[in-house]
Amino acid sequence: MSATVHNVEAQAAAGEQELTDGFHLVIDALKLNGIATIYGVPGIPITDLGRMAQEAGIRVISLRHEQNAGNAAAIAGFLTKKPGVCLTVSAPGFLNGLTALANATTNCFPMILISGSSEREVVDLQQGDYEEMDQLAIAKPLCKAAFRVLHAADIGIGVARAIRAAVSGRPGGVYLDLPAKLLSQVMTAEAGRKSLVSVIDPAPAQIPAPAAVRRALDVLKGAKRPLIILGKGAAYAQADEEIRALVERSGIPFLPMSMAKGLLPDTHPLCAGAARSTALKDSDVVMLIGARLNWLLSHGKGKTWGEPGSKRFIQIDIEPKEMDSNVEIAAPVVGDIGSCVSALIEGMGGNWPAPPADWTNAVKTKKDENIAKMAPRLMKNTAPMDFHGALGALRAVIKERPEAILVNEGANTLDLARGVIDMYRPRKRLDVGTWGVMGIGMGFAIAAAIETGKPVLAVAGDSAFGFSGMEVETICRYKLPVCVVVFNNNGIYRGTDVNPSGGTDPATTAFVKDARYDRMMEAFGGAGAHVTTPDELKRAVDAAMDSGRPTLVNAVIDPAAGSESGRIGNLNPQSVVKKKQGSMQ
Numbered sequence: 001m002s003a004t005v006h007n008v009e010a011q012a013a014a015g016e017q018e019l020t021d022g023f024h025l026v027i028d029a030l031k032l033n034g035i036a037t038i039y040g041v042p043g044i045p046i047t048d049l050g051r052m053a054q055e056a057g058i059r060v061i062s063l064r065h066e067q068n069a070g071n072a073a074a075i076a077g078f079l080t081k082k083p084g085v086c087l088t089v090s091a092p093g094f095l096n097g098l099t100a101l102a103n104a105t106t107n108c109f110p111m112i113l114i115s116g117s118s119e120r121e122v123v124d125l126q127q128g129d130y131e132e133m134d135q136l137a138i139a140k141p142l143c144k145a146a147f148r149v150l151h152a153a154d155i156g157i158g159v160a161r162a163i164r165a166a167v168s169g170r171p172g173g174v175y176l177d178l179p180a181k182l183l184s185q186v187m188t189a190e191a192g193r194k195s196l197v198s199v200i201d202p203a204p205a206q207i208p209a210p211a212a213v214r215r216a217l218d219v220l221k222g223a224k225r226p227l228i229i230l231g232k233g234a235a236y237a238q239a240d241e242e243i244r245a246l247v248e249r250s251g252i253p254f255l256p257m258s259m260a261k262g263l264l265p266d267t268h269p270l271c272a273g274a275a276r277s278t279a280l281k282d283s284d285v286v287m288l289i290g291a292r293l294n295w296l297l298s299h300g301k302g303k304t305w306g307e308p309g310s311k312r313f314i315q316i317d318i319e320p321k322e323m324d325s326n327v328e329i330a331a332p333v334v335g336d337i338g339s340c341v342s343a344l345i346e347g348m349g350g351n352w353p354a355p356p357a358d359w360t361n362a363v364k365t366k367k368d369e370n371i372a373k374m375a376p377r378l379m380k381n382t383a384p385m386d387f388h389g390a391l392g393a394l395r396a397v398i399k400e401r402p403e404a405i406l407v408n409e410g411a412n413t414l415d416l417a418r419g420v421i422d423m424y425r426p427r428k429r430l431d432v433g434t435w436g437v438m439g440i441g442m443g444f445a446i447a448a449a450i451e452t453g454k455p456v457l458a459v460a461g462d463s464a465f466g467f468s469g470m471e472v473e474t475i476c477r478y479k480l481p482v483c484v485v486v487f488n489n490n491g492i493y494r495g496t497d498v499n500p501s502g503g504t505d506p507a508t509t510a511f512v513k514d515a516r517y518d519r520m521m522e523a524f525g526g527a528g529a530h531v532t533t534p535d536e537l538k539r540a541v542d543a544a545m546d547s548g549r550p551t552l553v554n555a556v557i558d559p560a561a562g563s564e565s566g567r568i569g570n571l572n573p574q575s576v577v578k579k580k581q582g583s584m585q
């Protein structure tokens, strides 16, 4: 039965009755479930869906590229524990959004990518429809769940399934495919209302088994050099008070992963951030809370972790399959972090012994040493700036404005900022995450401003910024309190590379020299600043944060200052042939 026949029949059956259609049902289903904001890029077949959603009181933020809209939705999900929604057109728009959906899934952020699609009958016979693509099949392996709705009466169920799949258990990305014809399908308003589903308890608490909690406490009690690692899952869980209580009651040093910084302040006496290597290498029991033993933690083995067999791991995670993924987990605690941490605190009782003082002192000594070593480098007020000098200025900005949200991407700009800029509050640091992906910057900054209403400081390398730079127009259009600082060293990693062939093309990693990124913001009515010293940088950023006006600060960094791939240069494969010939270096 074609949709046209279906519509006519429905209308006939409806007679004088009030009608609704696919457009309205999608919007009603989202609103019913508390979705207040949609990020997207308009176009066929979802232009009217965006318009009507705006009319219905949903905030619809139109970005300039779907990948940025998807990144915005993903980080909205991280910040709010509700699925961030991204709306795109078919095939190319869908594919652009899919990168962000896959990234959200990898990072365990709840997100729903809703894309319009072409007609099933034509797509399945491969007859060449406008933007023809079997989007559902393509999305499936790249996200947590994927659904297609073919009948207006199923929209309520489709949206409910998408929401539940995104936020329950380990959060992730969900694809929802809406063929164009679905949107204009008609049914009676009464039947439409009844078809909607209000999702009750979308992310139910998952209580850990008492035996698992006891086992974890036994392992912890035997520790001589215990360490807690907090990951972005712990930040996501919004169990801030419980986590603080666990750390402080146990007296165990903690190491925050990048996006868990600020869960407890980086200046907390038990923070081992500045003694990372020592803490990882010398600890004997490590409790992971919402952090995976992936590449970011050297898979729990190798030099980083000291002598083989010197560790026992306790892991708290909502995903049972995460256990033993890289090394043996002596005490897996499966459940949501709030419930698990509460159960641990309860099990610890009133007089939990503090860890041996020689361990906590060793961590503290190392930390103080490293902080003292770093301090003079952060105060260098020279032109051109090096990374440390510039970051010293931004560190002071965040210290004075702990409520501000820091978005951070780049290579050197990322790796060094992570170490230099202390965070004081939970979920204030948003960065490149598990994939170390470039291009999240402006999408994250936009959603951070929209979802929290707080000022945003986005610190990006010139290369990283380029992936989403056009969104400065979006930032100006919505008048968002975002200050972008571009660390401009004229290129990728550095701006000093030369073309090894001696030809006239620039080196593959070099950009236009002395570019004025600040003028991009000015082009759309925002403020621009061009700075060459840390003092100027601090003044420009303070002014931007005080005014709340969209601002881009072009921070001139010494083109020779960066190192290849920042701190992860070791991941670059080396050509043996090149070395033998000795012709390249």
Ligand code: ADP
Residues within 6 Å of the ligand: 106, 107, 108, 170, 171, 230, 231, 232, 233, 234, 236, 237, 257, 258, 259, 260, 289, 290, 291, 292, 293, 294, 296, 316, 317, 318, 319, 322, 335, 336, 337, 338, 433, 434
């Ligand atoms: P990081 O990169 O900061 O180390 P990861 O993304 O590797 O963090 O790990 C986050 C972990 O947190 C994932 O394994 C995920 O399953 C888990 N997680 C996410 N939300 C929760 C939650 N509410 N309760 C328990 N675990 C969670």
Ligand code: MG
Residues within 6 Å of the ligand: 461, 462, 463, 487, 488, 489, 490, 491, 492, 493, 494
């Ligand atoms: Mg650069």
